[in-house]
Amino acid sequence: MTFGTEGEIMTTTSAGIHHVTAIASDPQRNLDFYAGTLGLRLVKRTVNFDDPQTYHLYFGDDAGSPGSILTFFPWPGARRGRTGVGQTGATAFAVPEGSLGWWIARLVSHGVEHDAPTRRFGQPVVAFRDPDGLPLELVADPRAGERGTWDGGGVPAQHAIRGVHSVTLWLARTDATARVLTEALGFAHVADEGDRSRYAAGGGGPGALVDLRVVDAGLRGAGGAGTVHHVAWRAATDADEVALSRRVSAMGLQPTPVIDRNYFNSVYFREPGGVLFEIATDPPGFTADEPAESLGEALKLPPQYEPRRAQIEAVLPPIHLPGAVPAKEA
Numbered sequence: 001m002t003f004g005t006e007g008e009i010m011t012t013t014s015a016g017i018h019h020v021t022a023i024a025s026d027p028q029r030n031l032d033f034y035a036g037t038l039g040l041r042l043v044k045r046t047v048n049f050d051d052p053q054t055y056h057l058y059f060g061d062d063a064g065s066p067g068s069i070l071t072f073f074p075w076p077g078a079r080r081g082r083t084g085v086g087q088t089g090a091t092a093f094a095v096p097e098g099s100l101g102w103w104i105a106r107l108v109s110h111g112v113e114h115d116a117p118t119r120r121f122g123q124p125v126v127a128f129r130d131p132d133g134l135p136l137e138l139v140a141d142p143r144a145g146e147r148g149t150w151d152g153g154g155v156p157a158q159h160a161i162r163g164v165h166s167v168t169l170w171l172a173r174t175d176a177t178a179r180v181l182t183e184a185l186g187f188a189h190v191a192d193e194g195d196r197s198r199y200a201a202g203g204g205g206p207g208a209l210v211d212l213r214v215v216d217a218g219l220r221g222a223g224g225a226g227t228v229h230h231v232a233w234r235a236a237t238d239a240d241e242v243a244l245s246r247r248v249s250a251m252g253l254q255p256t257p258v259i260d261r262n263y264f265n266s267v268y269f270r271e272p273g274g275v276l277f278e279i280a281t282d283p284p285g286f287t288a289d290e291p292a293e294s295l296g297e298a299l300k301l302p303p304q305y306e307p308r309r310a311q312i313e314a315v316l317p318p319i320h321l322p323g324a325v326p327a328k329e330a
């Protein structure tokens, strides 16, 4: 049993990572990399609700499960950012034990440079970057097999990515961020290794892990293509989201009101280390506006933009799944 900021029993906790959202430049190149090279499912093709003339692309597993989702705001021509203090410095995907060798060959055959494999908390890790320079990792985790996958992207099922494994936050100091994770969101400190402290939600395991890493405070991050915009933590219900948001407020932080994101309800706040956090509900999920079988195939717009569909479609650059015939040339 854990206790929250005001001594109440902490009955509401986050189950871990809901999604990670990053910035990209060219949308087709982004789609080719994540749905092609990495073999993720495009689970939603929509627009940036705050800038509806640009895409918001969601990648994940077969069902678009919370914890499998990496999303992008691709702004054509976006200036490249710089990963540094106050950001999510790396996003790691889980792959099955024994699959890392297959993945290294896959990256090499697709012309993706990677670092030499290392071990972290006993697990093999390989680091690489997406075409915009976003730092990514693959972690071979024995519990990866418990999670959903997608075998429609050209990666054999036995090797396919099994959701987000963990995120690493780059911080000048970790204490205040650690307090938010433990006292507001219900994470627990589980391990230390070098300059890295690991926190886990619920039963831990892939999708429930966040590492806090102390980085030289001079390495300030700058937003832009190839950087993470925010990381979202799961709330099981709307009521849980409100409870978690209240605890964030009680720590003197300033969460936004609940915002309807169509596929989840969201609250955003800047944690003391500078990283933008979101709390996102598991329901209603990505089948809210299209069937599970055809997730990601059609451009979906929230109700407020549906009357402007023709204008929006006219300005969005055409994109197509890797291997598909571009619509305009069909």
Ligand code: ZN
Residues within 6 Å of the ligand: 019, 021, 230, 232, 278, 280
């Ligand atoms: Zn988000």
